[in-house]
Amino acid sequence: MSPVTRQWRAVTGALASLTVAALLASCAATSAPAPARAPTSTSHGSASAAGGPVRQASTTASCNPYESLAPQSGGPSVTSGSYAATIRARGYLIAGVDQTTYHFGYLNPLTGQIEGFDIDMIKDVAAAIFGLSPDSPALAQHIHFKSIDDAERLTDIQKQKVDIVAHTMTVNCSRMQAVDFSSIYYDAKQRVLVDAPAGGAPAPDLAQLGAAHEKVCATSGSDSVAQIQAAHAVPVKVTYWSDCLVRLEEGQVAGVSTDDSILYGMQAQDPNTVVTGPALEDEPYGLAISKAHPDFVRFVNAVLAADRANGTWAKSYRTWVSATAPIPTWPIDYAG
């Protein structure tokens, strides 16, 4: 889903052992999506000796995807002259979203509404702008969802066709040069989805699928293809992620490799599958905002900070990602 140009690897032994612990937990309870990583308490702005992940940039420009502008102090408020005020005057927030990723951004055919974890973030932001509750039915008229594809995520922000993008969008250095991002609202991990083995046997991870030269599905153009090739599995490329679930259900592939956020959505549609294997790569998701509106980035960061503090974020996580997994955390770094 998200082409990653740099790789952030957790290299501390502490994290490695925590990951093993998480794996064991996931094998013990295959029916529920396991957390990608056991909760780690991380502190502001640090790669701490106490076990916080140390990240290393593997490409040219150095940046920290986990770092965003400091939130508006005193919580989100619409101040005169701010971009939030412009949006409020206009009457609606224009949000570029994905409508194809189950439980993140998708059109629910049962309700005809666009729903999901990404969409909840947009609702929270709109609720703060228009002074409504995120659950208020009146909120709908204050949000215009625009369905965009992966490529439009950057261009629509740059051309200011949309105010904000919530689209399972991984923050990386090259994108950070084109647009601003909010603080990370979801820290996805690359993993694999396979058929749940019968009789509680352990599910194979990508390395084992590769050793058996199995076919593994990914969308063409995603960096999962490279991961699959690196593991010596055979990549099967499709246009949309949901096409991968069809291939898996029809037995044409042995697994699907991508962000766990997308895989959990597939697992929710087919309980005979399981998300498995170690977290291959960090995919931190941020809300994209034009570089022309740093005040709006601060406003959104204030909304996200409040959500994290008051349980709104956790409620969305419980609704859309996992009802049982521990609430995950990751570093929230602010600069300036």
Place this chain on the structure above:
Amino acid sequence: MAQALAEGRAGRLAVAARRESSGRTHWDRASTPGRLREVLAWLIIATLAWGGLATFTASQHASGAGTVVSASEPLSKDALQLWQSLSDANDAASAAILAGSLPPQAIVTRYQNDLNIARGDIVDAARRGGPQGDLNTLSTGLNSYSDEVSRALANNLLGYPVGAAYLRQASDLMTSQLLPVAHNLYTIEDAQLASASAQATGLPLIAVTIVAGLALGFAYWRCGRWIYRRTHRVFNGGLLLAGAVGAVAILWLAGAFLAGRSDLLTAQGQGTTPVTALANADIAVLKAHSYEALTLINNSGNDSNEIAFQAERKALGPGSGSLLTIAQRDAAGSPGAASATAALTAAPAWFAQHQIVRDDDNGENSAVAGGGTHQEAVALVVNGASGQAFQALSTDLTGAITADNAAFASHAQAGQSAFTGLEPGVIVAALAMAAALAWGLSRRLAEYR
């Protein structure tokens, strides 16, 4: 008549008796009775030969017309119906998924009817000896297709987006594999229909037969003159009778051929030709409509399906060489002409609505506050102005096809009935001519005994 037959029998018996006594004819070949006997033999051979030719000609045209009506036309119609049903089923399946988790019963019924018709057509085509390979591909492919659409509908009912993925896969199977085979099947059956029709309406054979008939008549006339010179009998009853029967046979042949040919050509001009052109347009419209739905189902803005829609739109026209313009031209003068012409204006109306749908979906509709939404775009297609514009266009085309199919059936039927009784009639005529010759000339021969 009985007397004539008795005379003929007596003559033949006398000849046979003389052959038995001498071992060969005692008539000198140069003598008048000898020449007469030779002429009689040649005339009868020529008459029977012409009778054979005329019978062959009659059977060729009658069987051509019969094949058009009873074999090729149903095969071609089935193949066309199969091709249309598959296109319509694919469109209905896309419309069902687009309409929401619980699609309207009318769309589901339309989809199921299309599948039933297609399955029936495959069975019929196999029974009538259609191409085995193509029919097998369609039969197994249709099972996979309906299986995937069922999974699509079931997942959609549960609200799972993987339903759309199953629909994509099903639609891909339909457009990339099944529809080309169905099209090929129709092309084959249509070519066979054209060749059967050409056999029934072809000129060379009938021309040769009529010229040969006239030549035979000329031979009768020369023979009559020769008898007149030798015997000073002005009329020979047998020759006259044979000539008269021959004239009737030629007139019947020519008349049946002209009537049948005219009907079959009308069947082609007002039936097959416009139906093929209209069907090409209709199927392109159905494809485009299903691409429109898939674009909205995929929810990724203007994707490959929108590109495919634009390709169909370009092919449809109207404009020089486009499907709709060709259909309107071919349907001119046929019962479907008015509907085909109406399609020329209905198509741009639908395309304009499609643009509004795309603009709404992309949030770029300047006529709507905020530029429109995906939901507004879907509503336009499912039961709004765009859906109605598509329906109007589709109704025009299917109406024209139905009218011209009926025109084909009635004209081809008339063409076939023009040849009714011609073949046995020609056989009887030729035998009667030979008998008349034998009777007439043997009476002259008898005078020399």
